[in-house]
Amino acid sequence: MLRRNAILLLLCLSFNRLEAQQFGLFNTQTIFDGFENPAQKTFMLDYSRKFSSNFFLPNFGITISNKGNNDFVRTLVNERKYEVGNLPLGSNHYNTLSVTSNVYLATLRIFHSYKYQKEIGLSWQVKSEGRVDYTNETVALIQSFKRLEESGLTNFDEAFNNKGLAQSYHQFSLSYRENYNKKLAFGAKLSLLSGITYNRLNITESNFTQQGLEKDILVKLQGYYKASFLYGDELRKRDLVPSFKNPGVSVTLGTTYTAKNGLFIMANLKDLGVIRWGKGSAIANFDRTTLIANPDTLTSDEVGNKITDIVLENSSRKAFYAFTNAKIDFLISKTFNYYTPSLILSKNVFYKGGEVAFVNKFSYNEFSLSAIPNYNIDGLLLFGLQGMYKTPNFEVYLGSDNIFKSVSQFNGVSARDAKVGTGYNSASFYMGVGFKFGRIVEHPQNSSTMPGINDNESSFFRRLFSVFSRKK
Numbered sequence: 001m002l003r004r005n006a007i008l009l010l011l012c013l014s015f016n017r018l019e020a021q022q023f024g025l026f027n028t029q030t031i032f033d034g035f036e037n038p039a040q041k042t043f044m045l046d047y048s049r050k051f052s053s054n055f056f057l058p059n060f061g062i063t064i065s066n067k068g069n070n071d072f073v074r075t076l077v078n079e080r081k082y083e084v085g086n087l088p089l090g091s092n093h094y095n096t097l098s099v100t101s102n103v104y105l106a107t108l109r110i111f112h113s114y115k116y117q118k119e120i121g122l123s124w125q126v127k128s129e130g131r132v133d134y135t136n137e138t139v140a141l142i143q144s145f146k147r148l149e150e151s152g153l154t155n156f157d158e159a160f161n162n163k164g165l166a167q168s169y170h171q172f173s174l175s176y177r178e179n180y181n182k183k184l185a186f187g188a189k190l191s192l193l194s195g196i197t198y199n200r201l202n203i204t205e206s207n208f209t210q211q212g213l214e215k216d217i218l219v220k221l222q223g224y225y226k227a228s229f230l231y232g233d234e235l236r237k238r239d240l241v242p243s244f245k246n247p248g249v250s251v252t253l254g255t256t257y258t259a260k261n262g263l264f265i266m267a268n269l270k271d272l273g274v275i276r277w278g279k280g281s282a283i284a285n286f287d288r289t290t291l292i293a294n295p296d297t298l299t300s301d302e303v304g305n306k307i308t309d310i311v312l313e314n315s316s317r318k319a320f321y322a323f324t325n326a327k328i329d330f331l332i333s334k335t336f337n338y339y340t341p342s343l344i345l346s347k348n349v350f351y352k353g354g355e356v357a358f359v360n361k362f363s364y365n366e367f368s369l370s371a372i373p374n375y376n377i378d379g380l381l382l383f384g385l386q387g388m389y390k391t392p393n394f395e396v397y398l399g400s401d402n403i404f405k406s407v408s409q410f411n412g413v414s415a416r417d418a419k420v421g422t423g424y425n426s427a428s429f430y431m432g433v434g435f436k437f438g439r440i441v442e443h444p445q446n447s448s449t450m451p452g453i454n455d456n457e458s459s460f461f462r463r464l465f466s467v468f469s470r471k472k
Contacts, residue, residue, distance in 0.1 A: 020403065022102075022430050023344050023357040024370040024386035025231055027264065027333055030395050031107050031434040032059050035123050037329075038175045038187030039254035043111045043119060043441055047392035048363045050438035052109040060103040063401050066246030067378050068095025069139065075427045084143050087136045092159050095139075096355070096378050098131045104432070109175075111441045116459050117185070120202040121175035126196075127271075129213060131323045131352065132164030141307075144300040145217065148208065160206035160221070165351060167322065169275060170194040170242045171250070178459055186461045187254045196239060196323055197248025197274045198228040199409070205287075217303070219291040221310045221361070225284040226320055228277045230312065248275030250324050266331040272349070273324040284315035323350045338363050353377055357384075366391050373402065393436040401428035 025032050027040070031052055034042035042052060066073050075081050106127045112118040137159040140147040150158065170193065177187030195423040204223035228246060229235055250273020257265045288310050295303055326349035333342035342359040372384035386399030400406045405426035 001390065003429075005429075012410035018336065019328075021327075021355075022399065023342075023348060023355075023359055024329055024361075024372050024384055024399050025397065025432075026344060026359065026398075027266065027327075027342055028341075028388065028390070028415045029281075030388075030390065030397070030432070031109060032432055034109060034119070034123060034171070034177075035104065035107065035175060035189065036270070037254050037256075037266060038121075038189040038252055039177050039185045039266065039268075041117055041119060041179075041185070042456045043117075043436075044392045045114060045117075045443045046440055047104070048111065048164045048441055049393050049436040050441050051112045052107075052430065052434055052436040054104060054107045054386075054434050056106055057433050058103050058105055059107070059432030059434070060101070061428075062099075062101045063426075063430075064401045065378070065380060065402070065405075065424065065426040066095065068093065068099045069136065070378075070422075070424055072139065077425065078168075078276065082143055084140045087140055087147075089137055089140060089148065090153050090156070091136070091159075091161075092161075093135070093136055094133050096131070096133050100130070101126075101128045101130075103127075105309075107434075114441065116178040118178045119176070120337060121173070122291065123171075123173045123175070123191075125171045126168065127171055128165070128166075128168035129351075130166035132162070132166075134162045134164070134167065135159055135235065139163055139303070141208075146282060146302050147297060149210065149215070154210045156206075156208040158206055159208060161203050163202040167200075167275075168196040168323075168325070170196065171271075172242075175252075176460070177254075178461060180459060180461055183258050185256045187455060188297055189254075191271075191273065192244075193248030193250060193273060193275050193324070194242040194244050195228060195248060195277055196282045197228065197235070197276050199323070200226045207289075210228055214294050217295050218289065219292065219307055220289040221307075222287040224286070225311050225315070226282070226322070228281045229284040230315060230317075234342075246277045248324070248420070249273055250326075250472075258441055262334050264312075264331070264333045264335075266333075268327075268329040270327045270329060271324050271327040274321050275324065276297065276319060276321050279319045282315045283318055283320055284311050285385070286311050286314040288314065306425040312377070314393060325349075325351055325353075333359075365366075371401070372401070377393045380426070382426065382428075382444065384428070395434045396432070398431045400430070403428075435462040440470070 029042050033040050075083050104123060106124045107118060109121040112120050114472040139155055159209040170185040171191045173189050173191040176188040179185045203221055203223035207220040209218045236270040250271045252270045254268040290310055292303060292306050328347050330345045331342055333340060347354040354377040356376055357372055359370055359372050361368055363371045366389055367387045374382040374384055382402040383404055384401040388397040406428050409427040
């Protein structure tokens with residue numbers, strides 16, 4: 001049971017990551033770009049139509065990476081075999097599994113006014129975030145405690161100090177952007193959240209010792225555990241449907257600046273928010289030592305259950321609050337004819353994670369191809385590739401944040417050959433489509449219908465800044 005649940009946890013986490021953000025879509029004026037970077041404009045005067053949407057065709061991205069235990073993970077994924085015989089034990093070596101998914105189920109964006117280039121957007125997305133730092137000893141114990149015996153070691157000190165976080169939630173958002181002047185623009189995205197699942201584990205002290213002729217096992221664990229559910233059978237399909245049993249809020253703030261020489265700068269504070277996980281959730285603060293006598297007379301699942309009981313028997317049902325994975329992004333870019341380079345820096349606010357990406361975009365008419373080297377805080381160098389076809393009223397794109405590793409991984413799955421690929425394991429894929437419809441958003445000077453012009457129309461951000469100025 002322990003092994004099955006642990007594998008299920010790893011597989012669930014492999015659909016969720018805390019870092020990659022489809023950087024190739026930044027500064028593309030696509031629907032995705034407009035919602036992820038709320039100060040970014042997505043309509044073109046005299047060319048675009050008034051409304052844009054994905055018409056429930058999901059814009060989604062999934063990225064997975066695992067650093068460490070490369071052969072073990074490749075065999076598990078490609079051949080569905082859980083082989084731990086070659087894992088080195090006794091060194092307390094950490095491995096990192098980090099995963100993310102971001103799916104826009106429905107979007108609607110409206111061109112509100114030519115003056116200040118105002119845009120309003122509504123979106124429904126599902127986000128998942130996950131990261132686990134785990135040891136080789138933990139992977140071996142999941143299969144059987146006898147693998148630890150076979151190592152010849154009788155004491156494993158601090159070998160199970162694992163830590164990880166995984167959460168998923170619905171995000172319903174209202175976004176707004178406008179030009180402050182010809183160079184400067186501001187945008188905001190306010191979101192109502194509905195939590196789906198949450199798990200966080202942090203083991204700060206651990207010990208696993210075998211003693212005596214019967215090789216009794218003495219296990220010590222200290223740390224804490226928080227979860228929106230305690231046992232797997234508590235999860236239901238209805239938990240995937242928004243219910244606001246676990247409500248939350250978040251905000252994204254962004255700005256862009258375009259200099260006279262064409263230099264473009266963008267900065268964002270993204271998804272700064274909190275979710276209240278309901279009273280049926282569980283919290284466990286544990287610091288306990290347990291003795292497992294005559295382990296050879298027990299099955300591996302029975303031994304595993306006695307270890308997990310150290311955590312579960314110290315749990316209590318209560319609500320708690322948890323932050324979403326807020327980020328700070330910064331982009332600087334300039335276009336040279338058909339070539340647009342962009343440097344992007346991204347750093348998580350509350351949780352570990354950060355990236356540096358260099359987007360090289362090559363454009364020809366409506367087509368573009370982007371090559372994206374990317375270095376993250378885990379020491380992994382990724383190479384992304386993106387293709388896009390975009391007109392003022394239609395867009396479609398396809399890409400990967402780590403194209404070479406993805407191809408290698410998928411080839412291995414297809415061939416069921418663990419020897420396919422070398423180095424760390426990773427896979428990434430994203431795609432999306434968007435349409436604009438309605439009347440053309442014409443500049444009044446070019447309008448064929450002579451619309452009325454409201455010269456008294458004001459800027460929201462101008463009024464906001466004037467209020468703060470008066471207070472001072």
